[in-house]
Amino acid sequence: MKGITKAIMRTPHLMTSKVGMSKKSTDPEFDEYQRNFTTIEGATDKFLKDTKAFTEAVNSLFTSGSSFATHFNTLFHPIASEYDLLGKFPDAAHTIKNVDAYQSALEDLRTTVAPELELIESRVVGPIKELQVVMKAIRKMITKRDHKLVDYDRFNNSLTKLREKKEKSLSDEKNLFKLEQDFEIASNDYDNLNNSMKQDLPRFMLLATRFIDPLFHSFFYMQLNIFYMLLEKINQFSDGKYEVSVPAAQIGEDFIAKRGESAAVVDALSIVQRFISTSKLVSQGRTLSPASSTLGRSPSSVSTSTSTSAAPPPAPPSTFSRSLPPAAPPAAGASAVSEKASYTPPPPNPASPPPYSAGAAAAAAAAAKRAPPPPPPLKPKPAAAPAVHYVTALYDFVPQADGDLEFKTGDRIELVERTNSEEDWWTGKLNGKQGIFPGNYVQEN
Amino acid sequence: MSWSGFKKSMNRAGTTLLQKTGQIERTVDQDFTTEESKYKTFEKECAALQKDGKAYLDAMRAMSSAQLRLAETIDTFYGASDRSSDGAMAAHAYKRSVEELDSGISRELDAPYRTAILDPLGKMNAYFPIINEHISKRNKKLLDYDAARSKVRKMTEKPSEDPGRLPKAQQEHDEAKEIFELLNDQLVREIPVLLEQRVPYFDPSFEAMIRMQCKFAEEGYEKLSGVQRYFDDKVRDDYAAGQLDAQVEGVLQEMRELSICSAA
Numbered sequence: 001m002k003g004i005t006k007a008i009m010r011t012p013h014l015m016t017s018k019v020g021m022s023k024k025s026t027d028p029e030f031d032e033y034q035r036n037f038t039t040i041e042g043a044t045d046k047f048l049k050d051t052k053a054f055t056e057a058v059n060s061l062f063t064s065g066s067s068f069a070t071h072f073n074t075l076f077h078p079i080a081s082e083y084d085l086l087g088k089f090p091d092a093a094h095t096i097k098n099v100d101a102y103q104s105a106l107e108d109l110r111t112t113v114a115p116e117l118e119l120i121e122s123r124v125v126g127p128i129k130e131l132q133v134v135m136k137a138i139r140k141m142i143t144k145r146d147h148k149l150v151d152y153d154r155f156n157n158s159l160t161k162l163r164e165k166k167e168k169s170l171s172d173e174k175n176l177f178k179l180e181q182d183f184e185i186a187s188n189d190y191d192n193l194n195n196s197m198k199q200d201l202p203r204f205m206l207l208a209t210r211f212i213d214p215l216f217h218s219f220f221y222m223q224l225n226i227f228y229m230l231l232e233k234i235n236q237f238s239d240g241k242y243e244v245s246v247p248a249a250q251i252g253e254d255f256i257a258k259r260g261e262s263a264a265v266v267d268a269l270s271i272v273q274r275f276i277s278t279s280k281l282v283s284q285g286r287t288l289s290p291a292s293s294t295l296g297r298s299p300s301s302v303s304t305s306t307s308t309s310a311a312p313p314p315a316p317p318s319t320f321s322r323s324l325p326p327a328a329p330p331a332a333g334a335s336a337v338s339e340k341a342s343y344t345p346p347p348p349n350p351a352s353p354p355p356y357s358a359g360a361a362a363a364a365a366a367a368a369k370r371a372p373p374p375p376p377p378l379k380p381k382p383a384a385a386p387a388v389h390y391v392t393a394l395y396d397f398v399p400q401a402d403g404d405l406e407f408k409t410g411d412r413i414e415l416v417e418r419t420n421s422e423e424d425w426w427t428g429k430l431n432g433k434q435g436i437f438p439g440n441y442v443q444e445n
Numbered sequence: 446m447s448w449s450g451f452k453k454s455m456n457r458a459g460t461t462l463l464q465k466t467g468q469i470e471r472t473v474d475q476d477f478t479t480e481e482s483k484y485k486t487f488e489k490e491c492a493a494l495q496k497d498g499k500a501y502l503d504a505m506r507a508m509s510s511a512q513l514r515l516a517e518t519i520d521t522f523y524g525a526s527d528r529s530s531d532g533a534m535a536a537h538a539y540k541r542s543v544e545e546l547d548s549g550i551s552r553e554l555d556a557p558y559r560t561a562i563l564d565p566l567g568k569m570n571a572y573f574p575i576i577n578e579h580i581s582k583r584n585k586k587l588l589d590y591d592a593a594r595s596k597v598r599k600m601t602e603k604p605s606e607d608p609g610r611l612p613k614a615q616q617e618h619d620e621a622k623e624i625f626e627l628l629n630d631q632l633v634r635e636i637p638v639l640l641e642q643r644v645p646y647f648d649p650s651f652e653a654m655i656r657m658q659c660k661f662a663e664e665g666y667e668k669l670s671g672v673q674r675y676f677d678d679k680v681r682d683d684y685a686a687g688q689l690d691a692q693v694e695g696v697l698q699e700m701r702e703l704s705i706c707s708a709a
Contacts, residue, residue, distance in 0.1 A: 057507035064500035212522040214692035231662035252557035258649035
């Protein structure tokens with residue numbers, strides 16, 4: 001409460017002195033000391049912050065080093081069902097044999113550095129925090145001194161004003177007496193504080209230097225020790241196994257020299273290539289390994305995405321007893337087709353040669369795609385059952401010649417004789433009549 | 446997402462649901478599962494290794510740069526009162542050594558560290574998203590295949606009115622099967638190759654790592670130990686005996702006794 005009253009009393013003076021209406025005293029000697037003090041104050045905060053940064057960096061160095069070793073170790077051990085890495089990669093034997101020792105060495109390091117870090121915490125960070133406490137107290141005194149200076153100036157100004165006043169009223173005379181008393185008190189307070197500041201601040205600066213001396217030395221040895229531990233451990237590990245005393249530039253060069261083919265091998269894998277469209281992949285897969293396409297079907301008429309894909313041309317039926325079925329493409333055996341072509345119903349199956357070979361063929365394929373109806377080819381099934389066999393008509397078939405069997409979509413036809421190829425004419429029975437029909441017009445049940 | 450992509454994902458979501466409820470049979474490829482789990486381990490290890498490798502380099506740099514800032518601060522302390530004392534000289538020598546260390550690390554170790562540790566790791570880790578894409582593609586195609594197969598089976602068991610639908614389903618099934626097998630075979634064939642290559646791939650990094658760790662420690666130790674010349678002979682023993690801490694405490698006590706400190 002007292003503080004607030006004081007602050008309110010000082011406010012008018014602070015305002016007027018700011019705008020230059022009233023006089024403000026300065027003490028250059030004190031100002032100089034105060035500047036130095038502020039510098040040290042800033043330095044202390046910074047010191048604390050950087051010490052923490054250093055501790056964290058050391059901690060991170062040892063932790064990540066140990067963690068790196070652990071994961072590296074895992075990579076050089078069999079994953080899951082793998083076996084005998086040593087036998088498979090004799091070149092890497094040196095590494096494979098040493099990863100375990102490396103891991104334990106770095107793990108050791110990580111544990112041994114912990115007490116060092118605690119040392120920094122207690123012997124360096126601790127005292128700096130103490131110093132901060134001391135400096136806070138001094139800062140408080142400086143603020144107090146500043147307040148007393150304000151009081152001093154304030155009473156001084158009022159007193160001068162009142163003295164210069166020509167005609168003084170009764171209350172002025174009373175005030176003058178009171179002000180003289182106040183001024184004396186303020187002036188004493190200020191002088192006391194200011195003098196002790198001027199006396200003690202230089203001493204504090206000296207003490208600060210004496211403070212930093214042993215602190216710096218301790219901290220230095222702690223840092224040195226950290227490097228020493230690291231060096232000793234690595235040397236101990238690599239002694240006789242790894243040549244470590246090489247110039248830094250050679251490390252990179254040696255690495256490049258020792259880097260084998262594996263990067264290229266990995267890079268050549270197709271699973272590390274960006275994904276291309278599935279259809280492209282499929283067509284690539286067919287070109288590369290036609291055998292992998294285990295589906296015994298003629299891929300030529302696959303309706304959409306793979307219509308342009310490559311495939312071996314289907315072998316024409318070897319035993320042609322008569323002309324090709326209506327489905328026969330115009331390209332194959334043109335003369336044979338021509339006689340039928342005139343009255344051929346919609347060609348059910350283009351059975352075109354691989355469309356990728358020529359533009360004409362592609363056009364044929366495209367034309368075929370439009371042609372209705374597009375019956376998909378079927379998987380040939382082993383015609384093992386000797387019993388009566390039925391097929392279902394997929395399309396209407398209008399007889400084109402004598403002996404052709406007429407049927408409508410959905411009719412069940414008793415199969416009498418069939419060939420291996422659907423592109424051929426088959427024999428069947430329907431409603432008591434026997435005749436031949438194109439094999440690709442029906443579906444086997 | 447495109448419309449067709451959206452349709453596909455909806456269909457696949459449906460298939461997954463039906464598989465969960467046991468209405469569609471799920472294909473399990475034991476070879477692939479084994480390879481995939483090994484691959485996942487590998488991926489995880491590589492990611493961890495990259496993280497640690499990066500952290501290690503960052504820590505080396507952070508260490509020396511923190512030391513540099515500390516050296517500057519210590520210099521400030523001496524600057525406030527006297528610049529010519531033994532302590533100030535030592536602090537100055539310390540600052541010079543740390544400057545050399547800091548610039549030396551970034552000059553000499555940065556490049557080889559990148560070449561030998563970070564680059565190979567980064568490259569390997571860059572492959573994983575692509576491989577994962579292949580795997581997820583394979584999984585999607587597997588769903589398609591499962592769905593198509595179940596469709597064919599249902600139609601065979603209960604032929605539909607339209608006789609054209611079975612062959613169509615059959616064809617879809619064949620296509621789905623082909624695509625899935627293509628992708629699956631590729632993964633089952635190549636993942637083991639990738640995993641095996643890790644040994645020769647990372648082998649040279651090991652030696653380089655050890656050498657660089659050694660180099661860092663060596664540089665740090667050599668640069669710093671040179672500063673000791675500027676110290677008083679007894680400083681080292683004092684440190685060992687814990688005398689320095691007592692000195693620090695003593696000075697702090699003196700500070701507290703200053704009149705400007707104690708007066709409230």
